[in-house]
Amino acid sequence: MEIITATKAHLHQLVPLFDGYRVFYKQPSSIERAETFLSERFQQNDSVLYMAVSDEGDAMGFTQLYPSFSSVSTQRTYILNDLFVSEAHRKKGVGEALMVRAKEFAIVQGAKGVTLETGIDNPAQKLYERLGWKRDTEVFHYTWEI
Template sequence: MGSKLRIHQADGCDLNAVAALFNQYRMFYGKPDDAAGAARFIGERLALRDSVIFVAAAFQEPADAAWEDAGFVQLYPSFSSLSMSRLWILNDLYVAKEFRGHGIGRMLLNQAKEHAVRSGAAGLTLSTHPGNLAARRLYESAGYVEDSEFVCYNLSLQNTAR
């Protein structure tokens, strides 16, 4: 890539950058463009500190180029009752299309792992679309193992009266 890369934990100063990447991530999964909603959601996560977000920025030559937002990973805290320990849910990992194939996703995964280790967690858990083969290869090459022990279920509350 002929560039430098930096990864740091996002804070309020990173809202616009992370929100733009988050909006692209959602569109990758077929959701409609919603920049305002993405900014609101990420702004809440940063303000409430109920997730941890790491953002990657790339600097490409020539010397007058600027840092460009390349990707992000978002983690949510959780716990395992069976192991009686902290876990992190790796909920979102996204690398902008123009930066794919340069190891940024792997670097973000490594940053997530380092954070989990520093926090004393027993592990990380994630899910991905079965057809997202590139992501699955990345996760497996980073040591993640497909769960064959448990079946996951979801219950949507979108249309439930409150």
């Protein structure tokens, strides 16, 4: 397995994964919507995408990081917004490899760190904690949606 920085050239491999990610979160499947969204990210250069590729060249999973800033610490930080491993490749260390790569990226960038949000019933929490991620118990997160 290799973790690569995905580019627009990898769009054909990423789109089915991204669509699967959205379906996992109970959104209707839409290859067109997935392709449009990812194309915009590459065009606007507003996220960093890593993709796990098998030795045979199959796309196994991806993670997407968005830059942000911490005003309090006056440092850049990253939001690990998306992490997905195709069902056929789960329990093989793909998610772990993607998360390790995200942490390495943040270190090289001199960032404060990486933040993620997950469902309270997501079994991947065990992985996050094993990799040294800490559950925030000091603040609440609120969302306002249109």
